[in-house]
Amino acid sequence: MGLSATVLFWGSPGLLLAFALHPALALHPHRDYCVLGAGPAGLQMAYFLQRARRDYVVFERSSRPGSFFLRYPRHRKLISINKRYTGKANAEFNLRHDWNSLLSHDPQLLFRHYSRAYFPDAGDMVRYLGDFADRLGLRVLYNTTIAHVTLDKDGQAWNGHYFILTDQKGQAYRCSVLLVATGLSVPNQVDFPGSEYVEGYESVSIDPEDFEGQNVLILGRGNSAFETAENILGVTNFIHMLSRSRVRLSWATHYVGDLRAINNGLLDTYQLKSLDGLLESDLEDLALVKDHEGKLHVTLKFLLEEANQSAEAIALPQDDNDNFALRVAYDRVIGCLGWNFNFSIFNSSLRLSSGGAFSKKYPLVKASYESKGSRGLFVLGTASHSVDYRKSAGGFIHGFRYT
Incomplete structure (x- = not known):
């Protein structure tokens, strides 16, 4: 293939030359922000990144958002209150008593339009999250399971490194900021005879x-x-x-x-x-x-x-x-012993560890929700509940909306 034909294919000689000189760029598509998980926290962050015109992508292992709620709770009744009426006209007041809605500029994307039940069915949450992602055009890569996350040291990066994410097919992605919204997904087990x-x-x-x-x-x-x-x-x-x-x-x-x-x-x-x-x-x-x-x-x-x-x-x-x-x-x-955060996909170089005896199920983060081990790695949603464990409602949608 001649240079002129190559230019037509790639768009410009400069871009072609960049890939030729830096083959890692071709192997590792780069994003400023990578979000792990298209549950409530991941979609909420994606909304704000999109409104701010940031370069981001969300990775979701399932074929649709909110895959956790496809199976849990097993008996399908949520314990997050769907408070549809308060007697008040103030939208902010009403939202603070709405335990399920995410924040957006669309008044139709309130959970009260998806269920009339005080304790709604988990299937309604799946439907709501699907509409939230679709109607707002959020950038989610479905059927993409991130199997391994590691660091690539680079002095030119703002935090001294990039995050390298590898999916189940071996495709690698690179980003400057990693936002982990995977929730708690590993069943807690106690090992004893029998x-x-x-x-x-x-x-x-x-x-x-x-x-x-x-x-x-x-x-x-x-x-x-x-x-x-x-x-x-x-x-x-x-x-x-x-x-x-x-x-x-x-x-x-x-x-x-x-x-x-x-x-x-x-x-x-x-x-x-x-x-x-x-x-x-x-x-x-x-x-x-x-x-x-x-x-x-x-x-x-x-x-x-x-x-x-x-x-x-x-x-x-x-x-x-x-x-x-x-x-x-x-x-x-x-x-029925609860859930833990999945630490297994994170390389030891990220130094992502659990908290103390009462918060060992959560990754250890600062008050800013940034990991104590890696600059630029932030934990969102339920997985960040160590910051306000047993003090506030950060383990629920209405809690982490405000924390």
Whole structure:
């Protein structure tokens, strides 16, 4: 191909020469801003970047925005309030009582137009986020899973480096600022003897008929645990719920992430001395053993280690931990232990680490939401909740809109 033909193909000799001299530019498409995740936080940031005429792109692993809400919560009812009426005409006041809407200049892109329910269905959130991205023309690359993120040191970059993002097909992208809005997606698991018998909240059946006449143990004591219990409360023999800490009720703690009244049916039956019960114990001290009939028994790890016997001969813990003994056998054990941030895709060069004991599920960030390990890496949305964990509502849409 002659130079004149090449110029017609590329547009200008200067651009062709740039690619010839810097092949990395051809291999790594560059953007000023890269956003990971097209959930609520990622789309909200994309909106503001677009309004500011910035060079950006959003990477989304699914074929549409809000993929988390396609599956979660498993029983489809959100705990974010859809407050449609306040008696006030002030738009800002009304928005502060609207827990689901994102900020935009379009009055039709308010969640009140997508659901009439006070606690809306998760499917309505998926539909809303899809319209938000489409109607505003946000630049999202769908079906693109970023599998690895690393640093490329460069003294000419404003922060001394560029971020290199590689997708599932091996395509690499380069950006100056990385905005991480991936949420919490890794189920939290506790490793103890017999933990392989535990069914996860993310995969257990949601059909109540599958639990008829069964004894069920639920590990965890948050909204997902009580949501699961609420779904099967009327068909089980009984439900026991086990966690290392006491139930924290949102109306008492004023923290929206604690147990909400809409999910606390099991707590009601427990207080009324029905067959259901709550137990407090550290999961790491326990063990599960299966008998010859396939029934699951809870014991203490040290009893299992000392006995070295068959499941039927293992001593069971007595009732010194609570007001009933775990002497019964269970048909199902379900783990509802919450979620963690996915650190696995980030190279160690980014120095992206978790916080302390009470915020280890979140990446460690400054008050400005910038990572403490890498300049130019910012964490958005639910994943940034370490900044106001148990203090404010940053784990919800209406919280991170303002934080």
